[in-house]
Amino acid sequence: MLFDWRKRRLIRFSSKGVWLIVLCAIGAMADQPIAFPHNSHVKLGLDCLDCHIGADTRAAAGLPSVRKCMLCHAKLAKEKPEVQKVIAYANKGIEIPWVRVYDFPSEAHVKFRHAPHYQAGISCSTCHGDLTKETVAEHTVTHTMGSCLTCHRQKHASEDCAACHF
Ligand code: HEC
Ligand code: HEC
Ligand code: HEC
Ligand code: HEC
Ligand code: HEC
Numbered sequence: 001m002l003f004d005w006r007k008r009r010l011i012r013f014s015s016k017g018v019w020l021i022v023l024c025a026i027g028a029m030a031d032q033p034i035a036f037p038h039n040s041h042v043k044l045g046l047d048c049l050d051c052h053i054g055a056d057t058r059a060a061a062g063l064p065s066v067r068k069c070m071l072c073h074a075k076l077a078k079e080k081p082e083v084q085k086v087i088a089y090a091n092k093g094i095e096i097p098w099v100r101v102y103d104f105p106s107e108a109h110v111k112f113r114h115a116p117h118y119q120a121g122i123s124c125s126t127c128h129g130d131l132t133k134e135t136v137a138e139h140t141v142t143h144t145m146g147s148c149l150t151c152h153r154q155k156h157a158s159e160d161c162a163a164c165h166f
Contacts, residue, residue: 070086112164126141
């Protein structure tokens with residue numbers, strides 16, 4: 001039995017030789033420094049790209065700086081305890097240390113790029129699930145070389161090793 005911290009799953013090898021992948025008690029939700037609710041911010045009318053500003057043109061989607069949060073939270077919802085944590089980071093001038101949710105290990109040598117997928121019209125939810133229903137991002141979609149290649153074959157995108165690896 002082993003515990004894969006990166007995928008936060010308990011992986012068990014049964015006697016019948018069947019791999020059982022069981023979501024463990026802490027689930028696929030990262031323990032974030034602040035309980036940031038995606039759902040309520042999307043309800044306010046914010047677009048994914050308002051905060052993840054690289055997703056349409058760059059490799060990395062990017063995480064928003066605490067300065068962006070303060071555009072609203074210098075005035076709005078200041079009484080909420082979780083918002084007070086945001087304000088405390090901003091006052092100290094340090095970024096919120098978010099725990100990464102979707103992240104390939106460096107030893108896999110994968111170079112993922114958001115821009116070509118955005119330009120091909122593939123929605124965020126295809127690869128990240130429905131964030132409009134989540135608070136902090138959860139790891140709901142597992143990306144493997146097989147899952148990348150299955151879609152690349154269907155859409156006639158590159159299957160060249162060098163497209164995805166460095
Ligand atoms: C466009 C304005 C806006 C921006 C930008 C914004 N927020 Fe908010 N946020 C709000 C409003 C308004 C609420 C109160 C929503 C409600 O009560 O449903 C809120 C609520 C919250 C809450 C409290 C949730 C709760 O009920 O306890 C947290 C935490 C939070 N925001 C964090 C952040 C962080 C972190 C950022 C930056 C990544 C950010 N917000 C960016 C407007 C914004
Ligand atoms: C084809 C699948 C795919 C699509 C479509 C996609 N992503 Fe991603 N996203 C990924 C993968 C894979 C990673 C991890 C990349 C890594 O570790 O290098 C990732 C990482 C991220 C990250 C982490 C930080 C970063 O800088 O990359 C954010 C935020 C993100 N995606 C947001 C989005 C948003 C917003 C959209 C829609 C505009 C989107 N993604 C569309 C697959 C996708
Ligand atoms: C108000 C800003 C804001 C908006 C709007 C927003 N996000 Fe995020 N997003 C964040 C913050 C802050 C984090 C880091 C905390 C977390 O992991 O939930 C994050 C994390 C993520 C991650 C995990 C990144 C990683 O690998 O660590 C994904 C994927 C993501 N967002 C996708 C989306 C999508 C899709 C939308 C639109 C439906 C969206 N976000 C809208 C602020 C935002
Ligand atoms: C749902 C379908 C889908 C999934 C899943 C997907 N891709 Fe793609 N990918 C595409 C499409 C479509 C393109 C654009 C092809 C074009 O522009 O000709 C693309 C383009 C790319 C490119 C640019 C290739 C080039 O020639 O410049 C890279 C790199 C890439 N994908 C990596 C990945 C990786 C790594 C994964 C898995 C984490 C992944 N993709 C998952 C559909 C997908
Ligand atoms: C469409 C994108 C894509 C293409 C094309 C691709 N790979 Fe991968 N590959 C990945 C991703 C994503 C991972 C990481 C999977 C993980 O971390 O679970 C990976 C992982 C690997 C690994 C590490 C072992 C593993 O399975 O985790 C090796 C070795 C590898 N790829 C070799 C290749 C070779 C050789 C080619 C060309 C024949 C190739 N890859 C083409 C996306 C791709």
